[in-house]
Amino acid sequence: MSRNIRWVRLSIATILAAGFVAVFMSLGIWQVHRLHWKLDLIARVDSRVAAAPVPAPGPNAWAGLTREGDEYRHVAVTGTFLNDQEVQIYTPSMFGPGYWVLTPLKRDDGTIVMINRGVVPEEKKSPASRVAPAGVQHITGLLRLSEDHGWLFSQKDRPQDGVWYRRDIASITQTKGLENAAPYFIDQDLTDPEGFPRGGQTVVKFRNSHLSYAITWFAMALLSLVGWGVVLRQELKNRD
Template identity: 60%
Template sequence: MADRRSLITRPRFLIVSAIAGLLTVGFVSLGAWQIERLFWKMDIIHRVDARVAAPATPAPGPDSWGSITQEADEYRRVTLTGTFLNEDEVQIYTPTILGPGYWVLTPLKRDDGTVVMVNRGFVPEELKDPAKRTPPQGAVTVEGLLRMSEDRGWLFSRANNPAERKWYRRDIGSITQALGLAPAAPYFVDESAGSDPKAWPRGGMTVVRFRNTHLSYAITWFAMAAMTLFMYGIFLRFEGVFGRSRARPAEYEADDEEWE
């Protein structure tokens, strides 16, 4: 049998071993990263579920605006009281389980003079025009979920056009600036569903389900690492590193140079 030491010093053996090692380390690293993301996502889901189920608290005032973060505050259940500025309503196109339509965002002015944008809910395309709906009048109390401004768009999403008052995402800073509203909260509130399930706008449509496929991805990466090691084992067997090589007849195993 050929000397194993000579086998493992061949360029082909070294190259294949290096590739197998890099692939295995890479696949294992990706699997470990997906495990980390799995626990991160589970923590988010747990925190959001707890906030959604918790009793409502007053929406943050100006003194707290600077310390509001997505990690600590988004999806908190809050209440606020004030008067809707219906003349400054904006509509933002969105696809939903009810079909395409618009979010109706209306600024609510509180007694302290501050403004909070409230997503009053969804309306179908035929109800986009405010004249086709009856807006709330006078002082109202709103309960809903605190949401962070959508300052960045998704891939291929259209940019807001403040000059023409066309909005494609809930970028609160851009909207309140274009409307000349100040001082305005940096967040908005998704209003909860009302007592009439058939009323428009339709509140309570906040999506609080988070896609969590990290475990399946982790299994895939670890499986690919295992497959790489399995194929590398076949290569070692093929090369004759252990057992009899299946790549050459037995009569040539003693003369490795001639086989080469």
């Protein structure tokens, strides 16, 4: 085999190996960053869920709320439910097809906080099938920020028909004409293990596979180097 052909093959192998190593290393490093983010999220959520409830943020604090600083905080709020403004949002559940029940809670200062009272099965979707809470309510639960964006294949909300597929608080409160509404909602704690809506359904356990993904990508980068080494050795052997 001529020297020129060998150099062409070696050059191509080197370029491919360098490209694969760069891509695989970048993906591995990204997974390491995601691993640290996920571990921080888990630690943050665990500490907030276990903490004693604090007063839910009032209007002066709404503009400064962030997912990193406020979501999953254990909060408490007092008010009266506006049961005629209830919204049901489809969700898979332990009962099969189910619905989140979101009801506006009006506080003494006139502000509104949407309360996710929990999940109900299909046969309990209609408010007529349940007893509506009356009078002043003392609610504790986890602060959640509005779900403004859906998943890739999720259905679009139809506010004009009163149908939502995610807990988009701004869309719900605007459609319902609820003024002075908080930009967050509260996932109510479990109060009745047998009743509906069934609270305490917030997912606070997060899948964490970033370490295994990072190891996989770094291993692929190493295999690319090994493959390049094999090609280099063979070409040098052919030259000799």
